[in-house]
Amino acid sequence: MSAQGDGDADTPVAAGRRKAGRRPGGPDTRQNILDAARAEFGARGYENTSMRAIARSADVNAALLHHYFGTKDQLFLAALDFPLQPRDLVAQVVGGGRDLVGERLVRFALALLENPAARERVLAVVRAAATNEQMARLMRGFMEREVVVPIAAALALPRPDLRVELAMTQMVGLIMGRYVIGVEPLASAPVDELVPLLAPTLQRYLAG
Incomplete structure (x- = not known):
């Protein structure tokens, strides 16, 4: 009787009694999720996905999305x-007080961009964001x-969102001039020369 009962577990009728659900994880699951994420983010934007x-x-x-990627x-x-990990950037900018917030932002960005693989x-x-409106919308x-x-929530200043966005545009300008267009002498200037030149402007944006 027990052998017959074990065999029944694999019959079509028994299988039909199993609870239907999404496909479980497998060798290609992570890549399938990434492909689906690119399509959904592209179609709906970041906020609406x-x-x-x-x-x-x-x-x-x-649950598999959280298993593989977290958030x-x-x-x-x-x-x-x-x-770029936004949480690391936010922690760098708002942590440690406001006195050197501009310098911390510059050093964080340049440390990332001076790494060839990350750059x-x-x-x-x-x-892609500069030439494709869909990508630009996603990144915005x-x-x-x-x-x-x-960052704006941590700044006790008037128009904190505008201040943060101004700081971000300053960094985008640095990226374009130094790493994309290669404008000299900006492109070859040492990091330690750039930091004290850029930091005061960012400090004024972020800390008043």
């Missing part, structure tokens, strides 16, 4: 192969939600 929607598109349980912003970064991934996204939504809002 949910983890549940990505899970439906990838035909997996939503929505981490999945977004993985989908773009983007090396190439950042520049790939910057170039992401940076506003994950960088501008948290």
Whole structure:
């Protein structure tokens, strides 16, 4: 009897009694999630894309997205192969008091961009955002939600969101001039020469 009962577990009738659900994880699950995330973020933008929607598109349980990537912003970064961690940037800017906030921001950005592997991934996204409205919209939504809002919330100053955005545009200008266009002498200037020149402007934006 027990042998017959064990065999029944694999019959079509028994299988039909099992609870239907999303496809479980497998060898290609992570890549399928990344492909679905790129498609959903591209179609809906960062703010309007949910983890549940990505899970439906990838035909997996939503728990697998959290298993592989953690949070929505981490999945977004993985989908773009983007090396900047907004949480690290926010912690660097708002941590340690306001006296050297401008210098900390400059040093964080330059440390990232002076790393060749990280620089190439950042520049790939910057170039795409500069020439593709869909990518520009994605990055605006992401940076506003994950960088501008948290930093602005920590600044006890008038128009903190505008101040943070001005600081971000200053950094984008640095990226374009130094690493994309290669304007001299900016392109070859040592980091230690650039920091004291840029820091006061960013300090004024972020700390008044």
